[in-house]
Amino acid sequence: xxxxxxxxxxxxxxxxxxxxxxxxxxxxxxxxxxxxxxxxxxxxxxxxxxxxxxxxxxxxxxxxxxxxxxxxxxxxxxxxxxxxxxxxxxxxxxxxxxxxxxxxxxxxxxxxxxxxxxxxxxxxxxxxxxxxxxxxxxxxxxxxxxxxxxxxxxxxxxxxxxxxxxxxxxxxxxxxxxxxxxxxxxxxxxxxxxxxxxxxxxxxxxxxxxxxxxxx
Numbered sequence: 001x002x003x004x005x006x007x008x009x010x011x012x013x014x015x016x017x018x019x020x021x022x023x024x025x026x027x028x029x030x031x032x033x034x035x036x037x038x039x040x041x042x043x044x045x046x047x048x049x050x051x052x053x054x055x056x057x058x059x060x061x062x063x064x065x066x067x068x069x070x071x072x073x074x075x076x077x078x079x080x081x082x083x084x085x086x087x088x089x090x091x092x093x094x095x096x097x098x099x100x101x102x103x104x105x106x107x108x109x110x111x112x113x114x115x116x117x118x119x120x121x122x123x124x125x126x127x128x129x130x131x132x133x134x135x136x137x138x139x140x141x142x143x144x145x146x147x148x149x150x151x152x153x154x155x156x157x158x159x160x161x162x163x164x165x166x167x168x169x170x171x172x173x174x175x176x177x178x179x180x181x182x183x184x185x186x187x188x189x190x191x192x193x194x195x196x197x198x199x200x201x202x203x204x205x206x207x208x209x210x211x212x213x214x215x216x
């Protein structure tokens with residue numbers, strides 16, 4: 001089951017095929033805080049059936065913010081004439097498609113990228129999960145357990161933005177009773193240990209949360 005953010009200005013069951021699938025769907029309008037709502041979503045569906053200009057603007061807004069959650073555009077057949085790569089969508093689907101086609105496309109988009117879960121290497125940063133060690137430009141970093149887990153979680157999802165609440169649940173656990181401010185504190189500590197040349201590896205997306213920047 002995937003977490004889906006559907007951006008549409010239609011009301012009253014705007015996309016019937018989704019209601020027949022087991023995915024968790026959150027519906028928002030194009031003028032809502034969709035960047036914030038995308039934190040934690042596996043796929044964003046942008047409804048372009050009625051307003052192509054607005055839908056394209058929404059898709060490009062995600063790209064400008066550096067949010068890499070895959071986006072699926074819904075197009076009427078006439079919209080194919082203006083759909084292009086600069087929409088920054090991973091895929092599109094035509095209006096009238098059935099639940100099976102939606103499910104297949106969503107499963108492909110939501111599938112995590114293949115990677116080695118034990119070793120994460122980005123530029124000069126090397127995270128060894130088995131050894132619980134982090135090396136930056138051939139120099140070891142002394143991290144606490146939580147700092148290590150937070151850095152590892154962000155690095156496993158490069159470019160994806162996570163809200164503080166999401167990070168708190170995934171890194172600290174659902175039984176943690178502290179507030180989200182502890183996430184900010186740990187991010188500041190991590191940035192300090194990464195140093196001024198690499199602190200931008202952990203980027204802030206205003207009013208949304210944090211992301212691991214692929215290219216600082």
